[in-house]
Each structure stands twice: as structure tokens, then as C-alpha cells.
Amino acid sequence: MEQDFSRLDHLISVHREKEGALIPLLQAVQELDGYLSRPVLQYISDELGIPAAEIYGVATFYSIFRLQPQGKHIVRICKGTACHVSDANGIKAALLENLGLEAGETTTPDMQFTVVEVACLGCCSLAPVIMVDDQTFGKLKPQMIAGILDRFRDAEV
Amino acid sequence: MEQMIVKVGLASCGLAAGAEDVYLKLREYLGENPGAFRLAETACNGMCFEEPVVELCGLDLGKVTLGRVNPENILPLVQEYKSGKLPSSNIILAERHPAVRNELMANQKRIVLQNCGIIDPLSIGDYEERGGYAALRKALKLSPQAIIDEIQNSGLRGRGGAGFSTGLKWALCAASKSDKKYVICNADEGDPGAFMDRSMLEGDPHKVLEGMIIGAYAMGSDEGYIYCRAEYPLAIKHLNAAIKAAQERNYLGNNILGTGFSFKLHIKEGAGAFVCGEETALIHSIEGKRGMPTIRPPFPAERGLWDKPTNINNVETWANIAWIIQNGAKAFRQMGTQRSPGTKVFALAGMIAGSGLIEIPMGMTLGDIIYKVGGGMKTDKPFKALQIGGPSGGCVPADLLDTIVDYDSITATGAIMGSGGMVVMDTGTCMVDVARYFLNFTQNESCGKCTFCRIGTRRMLEILTRITEGRGVPEDLDKLEDLAKNIIKGSLCGLGQSAPNPVLTTLKYFRDEYLAHINDKRCPAGVCTVLLRFEINPDKCIGCTACARACPVNCISGYVKKPHLIDQSQCIQCGQCYKVCKFDAITKG
Incomplete structure (x- = not known):
């Protein structure tokens, strides 16, 4: 080839x-x-x-390197201690559900989003936190996820 | 006339809380009303829990800091201040007036953070105005040995966690004969729950640079690296700008300030590997290899980066240097304790009201940190444990909160000082789950070189997972302790040697909780879902049927307006009924 x-x-x-x-x-x-x-x-x-x-x-x-193609937007779920005790798992579940990903899958079939877990984003006072591309979202509740992802989806149209 | 200044905190925490919208609103207003005030940027004043934070100053009212502002309320608050009145709401700090957070700030002692949240981190002029680079000018007139003596006399110990004498480390590197030496700043802040380095680099990058330049001069090095996590883009941006500005003023580069001493500085972005916080691993990573630790000796002071003598200090350690040179070792020793002089920066997070960045003199008790500086608990759930030192540290229970902060006292509890992460946990946190969480982290981050660290942590994780899923057996606790002992003995670097600490401390202080999981198949904190039992309190249930409709496995039965019942044999512990009940009739436990 x-x-x-x-x-x-x-x-x-x-x-x-x-x-x-x-x-x-x-x-x-x-x-x-x-x-x-x-x-x-x-x-x-x-x-x-x-x-x-x-x-x-x-x-x-090194965790930064990816050997598989990734989605257009990278969603980083913070799994730091402060986020862990502030229900980061609930946030993750809401993300996967919204994107229709099964456990173990990381990228949506339309190549829009790739979800990765990171050790700590260093915004512990705002836990739980996710980062979409270079924007950080804090003090999250599972029901806020859909709205955040839609902002990035809309940007595509 | 005095000029009013409006400063917006634009560090990562502020940006995540919406500070940029506030800044843009103020800029728009300023466009329509030129000269109304001076708009300035700063970083984080440490009160992340009040973000977005805006400081008003320049008028007779003195400095007034506002918290939780937004684009809607900011302009009226600014107008009030401008007209000579104290803003009617949102005040968190006020220099000349009572304010809610004044006391929290007054109980701190800020030397490392003295400029954070005050200066514009992108302005070298702001830094110089507050005494910046005066220590460098002073140092360049001293002999290298005099500087090393001063640092050694100050008793400064490595703020990265291990607490080794900084002066001694410098002396060892200075004594190594070589044509080339390196100094490195370790900014690979990997502990989950820690953000001291991020805040310092975002808020006052020149302070770290100044410390490094002084250190390089003292040790005879002409080249240095700052190894910073790639997850901290704003810190990297501010560092790059600071290096450029320092070069322009000849604090960096060739023939610095005409003294003949030259020093150049590079930034290396980390690529995401916790183990690179270990100094030999960090060196290999800068060399472009897998970041795996190697046996010491030789210590980096003899043979480090590219086999040349190398000195590595953590961000906070470097940030102490300029203050010590400027104010002297004696003044430094007046703060803190005999064996741990100075101050320590901590990142408070978790279930604490005042999460953010604090700096306190060593010797303060853990209890005072939580209640007098951190503002106490966030909710009405009581305190349960303080996690110190991240995955290498441990959980300290309530009856040890009178422990004072110094390297030796904290080590005596089984935790470690670490780099400064403190996560406060309340009774809603399961300590077995926390231990499992940290083991999962270290197991993922083990580089795989040492068998005990690679496989031992995996076995420990399996046992902990089994316990949280209700499949634990009484012998598991002995197995955990046995594995922990051997992993500590059989690992080369700090990662493996400290990986069992979270398990050992929780076993020591919260053994009952392990036993409840193993013997009673119960999670007292109500976290481990498999062990949860949901029940309906018939006295509170009004029979609204909300739970029965929400149950995905249809195991809740009952007539309308009559108390309902959960069929425990069918329940999958999903918690839906608990979430939808509006009458607190469902208990979890």
C-alpha cells in the first residue's frame, strides 16, 4: 500500500x-x-x-497518544478524586447514554465524539468536571450533559 | 483622580465557571464608556469555590472582591463601587470592611502565592512592581556557595512530597564536576485532586522562573527544562509568555544582567504518564523514551539528563527560592515548625465549603485547615476522612484532625505530605470504594517494570473489587496487608512503594467498614451499588405509585394511596425508586 x-x-x-x-x-x-x-x-x-x-x-x-482514529470532538471525563466522590460515574453514564456508546466503546459511529477518561483536569473545586475540546465544564449534573453536547453538535450544521 | 481597576480572574477554574463572559461584558461596557475604569486580567486568588471572581480596587473603599458574579449582575455591582458605595451583594473579601471570607484569608500565610490572583500573570511589569526579579539581582551578586548555604540554612524541604532537603540536593549537584549541568522543574502534577502547580504556573509564572535562574546560577547550570503536563494548556501558555518576556529583559539568555552568567530554559510537554513525576522517569521522558524509573544511585545530581548532573525540584519548591533569597533563611525559619520550616500550599477539594488553593504556615492542624481556612463542610453531612497525598497518601480520620502539618507528623498517620492535594470526604463516601479507586489509578499508571507493582497492585485491586461487590471473604484483609507489605518492599520507585498507602490507612482507621462489606454484605455509606438495599418506609409512603412506575424490573407492588413494597428477590439496586420518590419514603443502605 x-x-x-x-x-x-x-x-x-x-x-x-x-x-x-x-x-x-x-x-x-x-x-x-x-x-x-x-x-x-x-x-x-x-x-x-x-x-x-x-x-x-x-x-x-503515554496516555496522550491514540493509535485509532478519533471523533471530531474529544470529551474528557475527569476521574480525579474530587470528581470521583462527586459522582463522576453518574456523569460518565449520562455521557455514554447520550452518545449511544456501550461500555468499552469510545468513539461514536458518526465520528463526532470520542470519550476518554483522564486522571485529573486540575479543576477539583468545580467537580465533577468534563472537558470538551478545550472548554471545561464544571459543577455538572447528569441532566446537564445533553445540553452541553448539543452545543457542539449544532456547531457542525 | 484615582483610577478604578476591575480585575477578572481568568485562570482555568474561573474560565470553567464562566469568567470569560463576565470579562467580555465588562469590555463591551468599557467600549461604550471609555475610561470608566481600567479592566485587568489576573489568575486565581485561590477561592475557586466563589468563581467567577472579580476584584474592584483603586478607590477609597479599598480592595473589594466579588464572588459568583455573572454577566447580568456584574455591571450594577461595578456601578455601586464606582459611586463610592460598597456593592450590595456578592462581596467575599473586603480590605477595609467586614466580609464573609475575610477570616479564611486572614488565617493563611502567603509567600508562594503572594502574587496569585493579584498580578496579571502575562505582565512582567506587574511582577517586577511587586518585587519580582529583585532576588535574582541580589543572588547574582552573591557567590554560588553563599546561595546554597542560604537555602540549606532555611531548612526548605522538597515540596513535591518526599521532603528531601533542597539545599543538600543543590549542594550535591553543585559538587558534581561536569562541563554541562541541567536544572529541571517538575510540573507533571499527576495526583488526582491536586492543582497547586497549575494555579501557580497560571497565576505567577515568573516566580518559578526566577527560582530556577537563581538555582542554575548556584549550581553552575546553563540550561533548564520545565516539564509540564499537557493537560494544563493555560499554564504552558503563560510559561511561554513569561520566558519570552524574561529573555527580553535579559533575566534569561546570554550574559544575564551583564554578569557573564547565561541560562536558557525550555518547556517540555508531558504526554500523560503519572510515573513521570518520579525524577528518573521524568528524565527518560525528556530524553524521548518511555518514562520508566531507573535504580538510584547514580542519583541525578551525579548522572541525570543525558548523563549530565541534573537537579530536579517541584514547582512549589522553586517558587520558594526568590522569597528566601530576598528575606533570608532566618525569616523563613520563623514560619512553620523546627523540622519543616516555611509554608505549604494545599489544594482543597471534595466535600469542603471553601474548595480552592490555600497556603498556610507549617504546623497548623488539619482540623484548622478544614474549619478555619476551608470554611468547614459543604453540606450538612458530617466529616469522615481527609485524603492527603493522593494515590500515594492516605485517609486520616476525624480523631486525628489535631495532627499538625509537617512532613514527619503526617507520615506518622500513615499518609504522606505529598504535593499538597487534600480531598475532604463526608459520611456519603465509602472508604473501601476510595481505596479501590486509588488502586485502580496506580494499577493503571504502574509502568510495569517491577513485578510487585505491576501484578501485586492488580491482585489488590481484584480483592478490593470483590469486596465492594459483596464477594469478599474474611481472609481477604490479611491478603491485602501481605501484598501491601511486599509491594512496598519490591518496588523501585515511589509509585510502587506508596501505592498500598490508601489501602493500609483505610484498613487501619476504617476496618469496620471493610468488615461490614465482607461479613454483613452491606455498604454503610450507601455507595457500593451491588450491596445496597432499598426499602419503603410504610409510614412515609402515600402510595403515589411513582416508584412502581419508575422501576425497570417491576418489582414494586402496592395499591394506589396504600404503602408500596419492594420485592427484594427481584430488585437490581438501580436506585430509580429512590430518585423519583418525593416523600423521602425510600431508604438506601
């Missing part, structure tokens, strides 16, 4: 000479593509001369 990776060449050349640049490079590529595909990882390996296994090891070690 021939694919065009020329879009990555600029990023690779920026990072090529720097020490310890693999993680920033993967972050930049993910920013561009939305996720890290297997052929892309192989291409980076060939270009930088780092074994693919090592790159795969790094990409799977």
Missing part, C-alpha cells in the same frame, strides 16, 4: 536534529492527523532510524 507521507516531512526535519525529540514529534504528528497510524509510525521509524518497536513502545506508554 503506497501512501503519501510528504505532509510529515516538514515536521520530521524540524525535529530530526534535536535530542529527545521523538515525543514532541509524535505530539505534532498527532496534532496533524488526529491519531498515529501504523504506517505513519513506520515512516517516522524509517526517517529517523529509530526502530519501529521503540517508537511503538513510546506511543503506547
Whole structure:
């Protein structure tokens, strides 16, 4: 399967000479593509001369990297301690129900939303909290979820 | 004439609470009424529970801080102040007048947070006006050894949690001979329930920079890194701006202030791995590898980043340096206790009325933190436990609230000082569930290098899950304690060595709750759903049938206007009946 990776060449050349640049490079590529595909990882390996296994090891070690395509909007559910004791599970259930996701599924079939759990967003005083893209929503109740998601859905039309 | 200033708190907590809309409303008003006041931005004053927060100042009334403002009420409040009257509502702090939160603020001692929520974090001028970079000027006239002595004399201990002497750490790194040395700021704040670093970096980034530049000069380093979580985009933005501004004023870069000393600083975004808070793991992560800890020695002070001597301190530690240089080790020692001088920043969260960021002198009791600084409990449910130190820490019960805050006293309870997360729990929190929650976290975050940490925590998690699901057996508690002991012994880094703490402290202080789950198949706090039992109180039930209609498995029966009954053999503990009952007739327990 021939694919065009020329879009990555600029990023690779920026990072090529720097020490310890693999993680920033993967972050930049993910920013561009939305996720890290297997052929892309192989291409980076060939270009930088780092074994693919090592790159795969790094990409799977850090929670920020995604190896599957993701939805247009990322919904981060905070699972920090303060959120946990303030019913983060109820918020999660409401989110999954609203998006029609079963337990274990993360992305809606229409590729609109990807739901991920994060350790802590650091807004503990507003628990429970979720973040949609770069916007944070706090002091949530399960019934508020539908309204929040609709705002992002509407933005599509 | 005096100029009135309106400052809006635009840190992450404020933004999440809608501060931007308030700011835009004020800007719009200012567009129509030029010169009415000066509109300024600041970060978080620590009172996150009152967000959005706006401060009014500049007139004779003194500084007045408003809480829970919104685009509708802000303009009338601003008008009142402008006309020389105290705003009629929403006042939380007032310099020259009584206000609801004055006392909470008065019981704090702010040196690290002295500028947070006061200055515009994007303005280096604001920082300089409040004495910023004076410590650096002073330090550059001292010998590196004199600086290290001063820090060592101050007794400052690492604020990241372990409490190692900062001065000693610096002395070790300074003594290492090398052509190249690095200093690193650990801002990979991973503890769930902690947001001290985020608030400090968002609110006063220059303070951290100034500390690092002084440290680099003292240790003979010319290059440094700030390793910051990618989950903190605003902190990264403010850091980038601060670095740029400091370079322009020659506090950073080549030949700093004409002294011949050069120092450059980079930001590294973390990629989401809790274990990278451990210093050897953090170093590997900066090198672009998997962030896995390695055996010490060699310590980073001898061989760290790219095998060069390296000194790593936490954000709060760095933020203490400028104050110590400026005011002296002796003044620092006047705060706090003999073995833990100075102050400590804590992030209060959970079931506490005043959740947010506080800074108190060491030596204050935990009880005073909750009731005199944190404003007491959020609801009328009583206090049950204080979780200190996140996944590495423990749960302290009510009868230990007279414990004072210092490294040694907190360690004696079985918890750890940690980086400063405090989550207050009330009687609605199940301690077995909390222990399971933390084990789930550490089990996910274990890097997998040490067998006990990788597999031992998984076994502990399985046992805890079994207990919360009503399948626990009495021997489980011995197994948990045995595993805990071995995981502590068999793990290389702090993550594994401290992972069992939440289980050990809850077993120590809340053993009855474990036994209730195991022997009586009951969750006293009513959290573990499988163990819940819903019952209808026939004295309160008026027979409205709401519960029967809500029940998804049709196990509630009864006639209209007659008390209903739940068939326990069919109940799936979903709690729908409990939610819909308007007469408090359904009990959960």
C-alpha cells in the first residue's frame, strides 16, 4: 500500500536534529492527523532510524497518544478524586447514554465524539468536571450533559 | 483622580465557571464608556469555590472582591463601587470592611502565592512592581556557595512530597564536576485532586522562573527544562509568555544582567504518564523514551539528563527560592515548625465549603485547615476522612484532625505530605470504594517494570473489587496487608512503594467498614451499588405509585394511596425508586 507521507516531512526535519525529540514529534504528528497510524509510525521509524518497536513502545506508554482514529470532538471525563466522590460515574453514564456508546466503546459511529477518561483536569473545586475540546465544564449534573453536547453538535450544521 | 481597576480572574477554574463572559461584558461596557475604569486580567486568588471572581480596587473603599458574579449582575455591582458605595451583594473579601471570607484569608500565610490572583500573570511589569526579579539581582551578586548555604540554612524541604532537603540536593549537584549541568522543574502534577502547580504556573509564572535562574546560577547550570503536563494548556501558555518576556529583559539568555552568567530554559510537554513525576522517569521522558524509573544511585545530581548532573525540584519548591533569597533563611525559619520550616500550599477539594488553593504556615492542624481556612463542610453531612497525598497518601480520620502539618507528623498517620492535594470526604463516601479507586489509578499508571507493582497492585485491586461487590471473604484483609507489605518492599520507585498507602490507612482507621462489606454484605455509606438495599418506609409512603412506575424490573407492588413494597428477590439496586420518590419514603443502605 503506497501512501503519501510528504505532509510529515516538514515536521520530521524540524525535529530530526534535536535530542529527545521523538515525543514532541509524535505530539505534532498527532496534532496533524488526529491519531498515529501504523504506517505513519513506520515512516517516522524509517526517517529517523529509530526502530519501529521503540517508537511503538513510546506511543503506547503515554496516555496522550491514540493509535485509532478519533471523533471530531474529544470529551474528557475527569476521574480525579474530587470528581470521583462527586459522582463522576453518574456523569460518565449520562455521557455514554447520550452518545449511544456501550461500555468499552469510545468513539461514536458518526465520528463526532470520542470519550476518554483522564486522571485529573486540575479543576477539583468545580467537580465533577468534563472537558470538551478545550472548554471545561464544571459543577455538572447528569441532566446537564445533553445540553452541553448539543452545543457542539449544532456547531457542525 | 484615582483610577478604578476591575480585575477578572481568568485562570482555568474561573474560565470553567464562566469568567470569560463576565470579562467580555465588562469590555463591551468599557467600549461604550471609555475610561470608566481600567479592566485587568489576573489568575486565581485561590477561592475557586466563589468563581467567577472579580476584584474592584483603586478607590477609597479599598480592595473589594466579588464572588459568583455573572454577566447580568456584574455591571450594577461595578456601578455601586464606582459611586463610592460598597456593592450590595456578592462581596467575599473586603480590605477595609467586614466580609464573609475575610477570616479564611486572614488565617493563611502567603509567600508562594503572594502574587496569585493579584498580578496579571502575562505582565512582567506587574511582577517586577511587586518585587519580582529583585532576588535574582541580589543572588547574582552573591557567590554560588553563599546561595546554597542560604537555602540549606532555611531548612526548605522538597515540596513535591518526599521532603528531601533542597539545599543538600543543590549542594550535591553543585559538587558534581561536569562541563554541562541541567536544572529541571517538575510540573507533571499527576495526583488526582491536586492543582497547586497549575494555579501557580497560571497565576505567577515568573516566580518559578526566577527560582530556577537563581538555582542554575548556584549550581553552575546553563540550561533548564520545565516539564509540564499537557493537560494544563493555560499554564504552558503563560510559561511561554513569561520566558519570552524574561529573555527580553535579559533575566534569561546570554550574559544575564551583564554578569557573564547565561541560562536558557525550555518547556517540555508531558504526554500523560503519572510515573513521570518520579525524577528518573521524568528524565527518560525528556530524553524521548518511555518514562520508566531507573535504580538510584547514580542519583541525578551525579548522572541525570543525558548523563549530565541534573537537579530536579517541584514547582512549589522553586517558587520558594526568590522569597528566601530576598528575606533570608532566618525569616523563613520563623514560619512553620523546627523540622519543616516555611509554608505549604494545599489544594482543597471534595466535600469542603471553601474548595480552592490555600497556603498556610507549617504546623497548623488539619482540623484548622478544614474549619478555619476551608470554611468547614459543604453540606450538612458530617466529616469522615481527609485524603492527603493522593494515590500515594492516605485517609486520616476525624480523631486525628489535631495532627499538625509537617512532613514527619503526617507520615506518622500513615499518609504522606505529598504535593499538597487534600480531598475532604463526608459520611456519603465509602472508604473501601476510595481505596479501590486509588488502586485502580496506580494499577493503571504502574509502568510495569517491577513485578510487585505491576501484578501485586492488580491482585489488590481484584480483592478490593470483590469486596465492594459483596464477594469478599474474611481472609481477604490479611491478603491485602501481605501484598501491601511486599509491594512496598519490591518496588523501585515511589509509585510502587506508596501505592498500598490508601489501602493500609483505610484498613487501619476504617476496618469496620471493610468488615461490614465482607461479613454483613452491606455498604454503610450507601455507595457500593451491588450491596445496597432499598426499602419503603410504610409510614412515609402515600402510595403515589411513582416508584412502581419508575422501576425497570417491576418489582414494586402496592395499591394506589396504600404503602408500596419492594420485592427484594427481584430488585437490581438501580436506585430509580429512590430518585423519583418525593416523600423521602425510600431508604438506601
